[in-house]
Amino acid sequence: MPQGQAAQRRFRRSLMRFMGLGFAALLGVVISAGVLMAMNQRQTRLIAHTYQVQSQIIALRLASTRLVAANLRRNQDLTIESEGPLTAARTQLDQSIARLAMLTADNPRQQARIPLLTAIAAQIEVQAGLPVQGALITGALVDRPNNLIFRITRAMQTHEDQLLAYRSARQHGIERGFYIALGLTGLLLVAMGTLTFTTIQTYTREIDAQRxxxxxxNTGLEAAVQERTAELKRANSEIQRFAYIVSHDLRSPLVNVMGFTAEMETATRTLTSLLDKAxxxxxxxxAPATVTIIREDxxxxxxxxxxxxxxxxxxIxxxxxxxxxxxxxxAPEWLDMDTVVQGVIDTLHxxxxxxxxxxEIASPLPRIFSDRMGLEQMIANLVENALKYGAGAAPPQIRIAGRAVGEHIEISVADQGRGIDPRDHERVFDLFRRSGQQDRPGEGIGLAHVRALAYRLDGTVTLDSALGKGAIFTIHLPRHHSGSQSSPQP
Amino acid sequence: MTTHQTHHSVTIIMIEDDEGHALLIEKNIRRAGISNEIVHLSNGHDALEFIFNAPQGPLHNGPALILLDLNLPDMSGIDILTKIKSEEHLRRTPVVVLTTTDDKHEIERCYDLGCNVYITKPVNYENFAAAIRQLGLFLSVIQVPDAGL
Structure with a gap:
């Protein structure tokens, strides 16, 4: 059915397309999820870094303030004991600047501020390390760089705040992208699923319709076959009836022809004796003409x-x-072909x-479930033929063999006789047709009979021969004859 | 007078539609030296009428021998055979079926129905004549039962 095939092709094509699309969408979602996750992680890391920098800035300010405070206290107390906190505060300041420098190594703008901070810190430390001077002056001196530090760090902080805002915004963007990708994939999957489902449903419906x-x-075909078979059976039985009636009714006038011919013969005999006497x-x-009529014509x-x-x-x-x-x-029955063939040979002895x-019988011959009389008749006809058409004066050599070919049995009758011209291989099986030299009695019935019997037993008969090469007739029959009308019996 | 006559002279009733066959049969019966009266009937209807109803027919008068052809234009000889053999007074009248059929089933059927002899009409004239002559011999030997008594 070309229509069904086209539909099937179409279905397969669209199914493949949808499956490809589905896999592409899944791959897309996995890759984009991976990429977005990586980007997100990086942003998170960067935000954390910014927080770290900010806290370090605060620590720096604290350290700076502490140093200034320690210096002030030392200047007020003027005690040796206050040297300890001063030194600690100084170290703290240096350390926080170094740490900040390290943290902002990736940021050139922040990095540019580090030397400035270091310089100011150094100034503060130098002032703090000086011997005690006038409180006011000293205080003012120390206070100014401290303010400077505050201003610089505020700028740094502002910068970091900007970075934080930017990075947070980017992270949000990435998240949004992720959700959009997810949503799109979901939509794609739903669309694909719907389409695939619809296609399969359409196809299933088509298959159902086709089935x-x-x-x-099929039902129609079966009915058609049954009808045809019945027709053939009817035609066949009609031909048989026809043949029967024709041959029967033809014999009737023939009886007359023969009978009255004999009457004429008797009359002729009387006439002849009368003529003799006369x-x-x-x-x-x-008259001489009368003599010719009575004696010859x-x-x-x-x-x-x-x-x-x-x-x-x-x-007839x-x-x-x-x-x-x-x-x-x-009447099919299980037949031992050796016995059947031997029986035929015995009747022809x-x-x-x-x-x-x-x-020669090439024993063992295969067993067959078929009609005994039919087989006997076929083999007898073939053997008779072989006996009849020998090659010259040499005694005929006949070999009967058999074998099983799948569910079929082959029985062959081979001779070394005169053979049959391949042109006549079909003809010899026709009724009243013969082949070769017509020097033997016969009506051309035997082989027609064999073929009719073979057909009757659901088989065929074939011929392999050439002039002067002998002939092999092979009967092909089903091993198990199951009548075309009746069901096979076990 | 009539009763006495029929006791010994058997009428031959020949049921045969083919005039040629009828003539040949008659000629050969005569040639075989049989001079019995031959009544020729050429269809089944006339044959039944004669056998069952005619005053000179076998049912009402005298013994008979029936030569029956199976292929008749108006009915099958088998039907006639069946009717003859189912009639009490005709049951023992010999029936010779003479036909071109040598079909085994048909022959068996005729014997089953009570036919006494079945002769296939051979085309070979000599055989046919011989068969009829044998029939003549059969006719002269056979004890035809008196249908009337």
């Missing part, structure tokens, strides 16, 4: 009528036999002895 159509077609007594009264005519009617009788009998063949009930033929 139903096929079932209907020729003896009054030869002068008889009449017997000749009668002879021709007789041979023709005899032949016609044989032909042949048709009658063939028609009976078709009407005969087939007179002919075999006459011709001096050598008959």
């Amino acid at each position: 139903q159509a096929l079932r209907m077609a 020729q003896e007594e009054r030869p002068d009264t008889i 009449l017997p000749e005519a009668i002879r021709f009528i007789r041979t023709s009617t005899e032949k016609m009788d044989r032909l 009998n042949a048709i009658l036999r063939l028609s009976r063949l078709g009407r005969r009930e087939i 007179m002919r075999i002895e006459e011709t001096g033929a050598q008959v």
Whole structure:
């Protein structure tokens, strides 16, 4: 069904397309998720870094303030004991600047501020390290760089705040992108699923429709086959009936022809004796034409009528036999072909002895479930043929063999006889047709009979031969004959 | 007078539609030296009428021998055979079936129905004549039962 095939192709194509799309979408979502996750992680890391920098800035300010405070206290107390906190604060300041420098190593703008911070810190430390001076001056001196530090760090902080805002915004952007990608993939998957589902449903419906159509077609086909078979059976039985009636009714007038020909023969005999007598007594009264008519023409005519009617009788009998063949009930049974063939050979032993033929049976022959009479008749006809058409004066050599080919059985009858021209291989199986030199009696019935029987037993008969090369007739039959009407019996 | 006559002279009733066959059969019966009266009937209807209803027919008068052809234009000879063999007074009248059929089933069927002899009409004239002559011999030997008594 070309329509079904096209639909199937279409379905397969669209299914492949949808599956490809689906896989592409899944791959897309995995890759984009990975990429977005990586980007997100980086942003998170950067935000954390910014927080770190900010806290370090605060620590720096604290350290700076602490140093200034320690310096102030030392200047007020003027005690040696206050040198300790001062030194600690100084170290703290240096350390926080170094740490900040390290943290902002990736940021050139922040980095640019580090030397400034270091310088100011150094100034503060130098002032703090100086011997005690006037409190006001010292305080002011120390206070200024401290303010400077505050201003610089505020700028740094502002910068970091900006970075934080930017990075947070980017992270949000990435997240949004992630969700959009996810949503899109979901939509794609839903669309693909819907399409695939629809396609499959359409296709299933199509298949169902086709299956139903096929079932209907099958049913129709079965009915058509049954109808045809019935028709053939009817035609066949009609032909058989026809053959029977024809041959039957043809015989009736033939009886008359033959009967009255015999009457004429009797009359001719009387006439001949009358003529004999007349020729003896009054030869002068008889015209020579009359003598020819009585002595030659009449017997000749009668002879021709007789041979023709005899032949016609044989032909009609042949048709009658063939028609009976078709009407005969087939009775299949398990047959041991060795026994069957041997039986046939035994019935032909007179002919075999006459011709001096050598008959060989290639035992064992296969067993077959078929009609005994049919097989006997076929083998007998083939063996008779082989006996009849030997090569010259040499005694015929006949070999009967058999083998199983799958569920079929082959029985072959081979001879070394005169052979049959391949041109006549089909012809010899026709009724009343013969081949080669017509020097043997026969009506061309035997092989027609064999073929009719083979057909009747659901088989065939084939011929392999060439002129002067002998002939091999092979009967092919099902191993297990199951009548076409009845179911096979176990 | 009539009763006495029929006791010994058997009427041959020939049921045969083919005039030629009828003539040949008659000729050969005569040639075989049989001079019995031959009544020729050429269809089944006339044959049944004669056998069952005619005053000189076998049912009402005298013994008979029936030569029956199976292929008749108006009915099958088998039907006639069946009717003859199912009639009490005709049951023992010999029936010779003479036909071109040598079908085994048909022959068997005729014997089953009570036919006494079945002769296939051979086309070979000599055989046919011989068969009829044998029939003549059969006719002269056979004890035909008196249908009337």
